[in-house]
Amino acid sequence: MRQFQEEDFLPVEVPVGVSGRHIHLCREDLDALFGPGYELTVLRPLSQEGEFAARETVTIVGPRGVLEGVRVLGPVRAYSQVEIAMTDGFRLGLRPPVRQSGDVEGTPGIAVVGPAGALNLRRGVILAARHIHMEEERAKILNLHDEQQVRVWVPGVRAMILDNVIIRTSPHYRLELHLDTDEANAALLSGGDKVKILRP
Amino acid sequence: MRQFQEEDFLPVEVPVGVSGRHIHLCREDLDALFGPGYELTVLRPLSQEGEFAARETVTIVGPRGVLEGVRVLGPVRAYSQVEIAMTDGFRLGLRPPVRQSGDVEGTPGIAVVGPAGALNLRRGVILAARHIHMEEERAKILNLHDEQQVRVWVPGVRAMILDNVIIRTSPHYRLELHLDTDEANAALLSGGDKVKILRP
Numbered sequence: 235m236r237q238f239q240e241e242d243f244l245p246v247e248v249p250v251g252v253s254g255r256h257i258h259l260c261r262e263d264l265d266a267l268f269g270p271g272y273e274l275t276v277l278r279p280l281s282q283e284g285e286f287a288a289r290e291t292v293t294i295v296g297p298r299g300v301l302e303g304v305r306v307l308g309p310v311r312a313y314s315q316v317e318i319a320m321t322d323g324f325r326l327g328l329r330p331p332v333r334q335s336g337d338v339e340g341t342p343g344i345a346v347v348g349p350a351g352a353l354n355l356r357r358g359v360i361l362a363a364r365h366i367h368m369e370e371e372r373a374k375i376l377n378l379h380d381e382q383q384v385r386v387w388v389p390g391v392r393a394m395i396l397d398n399v400i401i402r403t404s405p406h407y408r409l410e411l412h413l414d415t416d417e418a419n420a421a422l423l424s425g426g427d428k429v430k431i432l433r434p
Numbered sequence: 435m436r437q438f439q440e441e442d443f444l445p446v447e448v449p450v451g452v453s454g455r456h457i458h459l460c461r462e463d464l465d466a467l468f469g470p471g472y473e474l475t476v477l478r479p480l481s482q483e484g485e486f487a488a489r490e491t492v493t494i495v496g497p498r499g500v501l502e503g504v505r506v507l508g509p510v511r512a513y514s515q516v517e518i519a520m521t522d523g524f525r526l527g528l529r530p531p532v533r534q535s536g537d538v539e540g541t542p543g544i545a546v547v548g549p550a551g552a553l554n555l556r557r558g559v560i561l562a563a564r565h566i567h568m569e570e571e572r573a574k575i576l577n578l579h580d581e582q583q584v585r586v587w588v589p590g591v592r593a594m595i596l597d598n599v600i601i602r603t604s605p606h607y608r609l610e611l612h613l614d615t616d617e618a619n620a621a622l623l624s625g626g627d628k629v630k631i632l633r634p
Contacts, residue, residue, distance in 0.1 A: 320619035321521050332591045332622070364592075391532045392564075392617075397593035417592075419520035420620035422532070 238387060243430040244376050248366060250427045251281055251410040252418040255318040256305045257292060257346065263314045267292055267348025274308040282367060283406045284309065295345040298327025315358045316344060319416040333360040334400065362414055365400040367407040385432040386411060388421045438587060443630040444576050448566060450627045451481055451610040452618040455518040456505045457492060457546065463514045467492055467548025474508040482567060483606045484509065495545040498527025515558045516544060519616040533560040534600065562614055565600040567607040585632040586611060588621045
């Protein structure tokens with residue numbers, strides 16, 4: 235395979251965002267974990283508009299192990315969902331599938347514990363499918379469409395090409411490749427590093 | 435980029451070996467950690483001839499965190515070396531470089547604790563550079579040479595191409611791609627899975 239040239243790439247540099255393990259909660263589960271009517275407090279805003287890391291954390295308990303201090307992301311959603319890396323899966327004793335956010339049918343559940351109580355999440359543990367958030371306008375210019383799969387080139391000592399990277403477009407999105415910690419660490423990428431998209 | 439065809443690959447299927455975090459010890463450090471003249475006991479042989487996972491484990495302590503139950507690999511070596519994944523590095527508070535085994539100049543040290551005492555390893559913590567152990571005879575047939583860098587194709591839902599994979603040849607080696615747990619988990623590979631080498 236030959237070395238890549240500039241013309242092999244789309245004319246865009248994509249910043250990397252690394253997602254540590256986290257949990258999204260529905261209203262009912264937030265009540266169960268933190269108390270009736272509890273409101274999440276903002277630790278810091280995330281790159282995508284309206285999303286934030288909350289000060290609140292929970293403990294998740296799998297068949298083989300425990301992870302403490304799992305960050306809650308806000309705002310509240312219509313469903314609860316736990317996004318972990320496979321390394322976390324081994325510690326917990328779970329083998330969640332790779333899924334897009336919201337596609338939780340048939341995924342494993344887990345016990346979640348907060349200051350006001352515990353609950354059994356019946357499903358919702360996933361490895362997040364890597365994806366690029368992209369502004370609709372930019373996607374149009376690059377001739378990419380929502381749900382398209384592309385290949386991403388990562389430079390460096392652990393250079394790699396990531397296949398099956400899903401383009402997600404919305405007028406509200408901000409350009410960013412979302413990887414989990416296993417993917418980022420395997421490629422030695424940190425938040426804000428830049429990668430390139432291979433021409434489809 | 436087009437889809438790969440059979441002729442894009444070398445005619446060999448390479449089984450994957452996943453290296454969890456582990457430590458190699460020199461005679462002096464084994465004495466300090468387990469007692470003078472201590473002999474390692476075999477838990478199980480490893481795929482490469484003469485190498486074994488010992489029953490013995492140690493605790494390693496970094497500036498930010500601790501990892502217990504770190505497996506000692508035998509036999510004793512001329513130098514001590516700790517091989518971790520970057521995920522472990524974040525837990526310990528260390529950022530080791532990617533190195534080939536034995537190339538420990540300028541790498542971070544760490545505190546190591548065993549049943550007979552603790553020692554300060556002055557250097558030797560690395561992220562192991564991914565590499566393929568290959569029989570000399572097979573390398574000759576495939577027209578590959580020791581230290582050559584190749585690209586490896588990983589199939590599956592998290593398909594990827596790993597660049598900068600180093601070929602290591604010896605008459606005593608058994609064919610195997612060695613990855614750390616971040617790399618294996620990022621690609622959803624388990625020990626024994628098969629990958630292919632792209633024609634150089």
